[in-house]
Amino acid sequence: MAVDNDGIAVVTLQRPPVNSLNLDLLQAMNNTFDDVAKNKSKGMILTSASPTVFSAGLDIMEMYKPDPKRVETFWVTLQDMWLKLFGASFPTAAAINGHAPAGGCLIATSCEYRVMLSGKFTIGLNETALGIVAPTWFQDSLRHTIPTRQAEIALTTGKMFTVDEALKVGLIDETAADKAEAIEKCKKFIKRFDKIPSLARGMTKQIFRQEVLKKLLTNRQADTKQFLDLVNQPKVQQSLELYLAMLKQKSQK
Numbered sequence: 001m002a003v004d005n006d007g008i009a010v011v012t013l014q015r016p017p018v019n020s021l022n023l024d025l026l027q028a029m030n031n032t033f034d035d036v037a038k039n040k041s042k043g044m045i046l047t048s049a050s051p052t053v054f055s056a057g058l059d060i061m062e063m064y065k066p067d068p069k070r071v072e073t074f075w076v077t078l079q080d081m082w083l084k085l086f087g088a089s090f091p092t093a094a095a096i097n098g099h100a101p102a103g104g105c106l107i108a109t110s111c112e113y114r115v116m117l118s119g120k121f122t123i124g125l126n127e128t129a130l131g132i133v134a135p136t137w138f139q140d141s142l143r144h145t146i147p148t149r150q151a152e153i154a155l156t157t158g159k160m161f162t163v164d165e166a167l168k169v170g171l172i173d174e175t176a177a178d179k180a181e182a183i184e185k186c187k188k189f190i191k192r193f194d195k196i197p198s199l200a201r202g203m204t205k206q207i208f209r210q211e212v213l214k215k216l217l218t219n220r221q222a223d224t225k226q227f228l229d230l231v232n233q234p235k236v237q238q239s240l241e242l243y244l245a246m247l248k249q250k251s252q253k
């Protein structure tokens, strides 16, 4: 992860090849978010070092034949990452410079503003298409971004939106021709708050988001148990094995 700081922190996800979210990356993200808060940055922009993938979502290897202690820590660290990002009092934006499936879409929709590169990229919560259920807080992040009806259809169909579709439905706010332009547009969004007192801004955001945050905070143990029960089911392990094989086969073509 690299952080440039000119008052606005640009945080670059840098875990080749596809920025899949494993325990180490999630821990690094959490430490970085804490630093951004401590340094009193004006805001934070999340982007990717990959030219084609923002993030491929959760690292499936963390869930396939998992070590019991590690997979639990993995999930709790993912919850922490979401609580910190969705609940950040500082302004957040995502410069989405590539594909953003599942957990990649979760990161983007946890931010307040999204700029995505024009091109053949897709974004969405595709969990149902993989035969799994997007956790409540994944669903809430989408519902917080696009109208409820479109969110329900997208979630139940596991829809991956093209850039044009994402713009039309409001899943992204703007498009950009390249990464530099996407970062500039995110900076422009964050600079809108230059004349707004930061305490009032931060508290307003937290009040606006508190219902959704509270749902996970009061349900963390049940959410973790639900995930662990699901991931340890033989049928789920079988699906993960098939999905990994499919991804490998595709990457070797």
Ligand SMILES: CCCCCCCC/C=C\C=C\CC(=O)SCCNC(=O)CCNC(=O)[C@H](O)C(C)(C)COP(=O)(O)OP(=O)(O)OC[C@H]1O[C@@H](n2cnc3c(N)ncnc32)[C@H](O)[C@@H]1OP(=O)(O)O
Pocket (backbone or CB within 6 Å): 017, 018, 020, 052, 053, 055, 056, 057, 058, 059, 060, 061, 063, 099, 101, 102, 103, 104, 126, 127, 130, 131, 132, 133, 134, 135, 227, 230, 231, 236, 239, 240, 243, 244, 247, 248, 249, 250, 251, 252
């Ligand atoms: C299926 C049942 C799951 C049951 C889980 C239990 C409950 C879980 C609850 C919550 C779920 C959370 C949601 C998630 O985030 S799950 C992850 C979903 N992510 C995806 O479906 C994306 C998969 N990846 C892709 O579609 C593509 O890789 C893409 C991001 C579009 C990039 O394409 P491309 O640039 O062509 O790269 P490759 O496909 O060639 O991939 C390069 C190597 O990276 C490996 N890879 C890709 N994605 C993942 C991943 N999410 N986790 C781990 N590894 C991944 C891929 O296999 C290639 O590896 P190699 O080079 O060794 O062959």
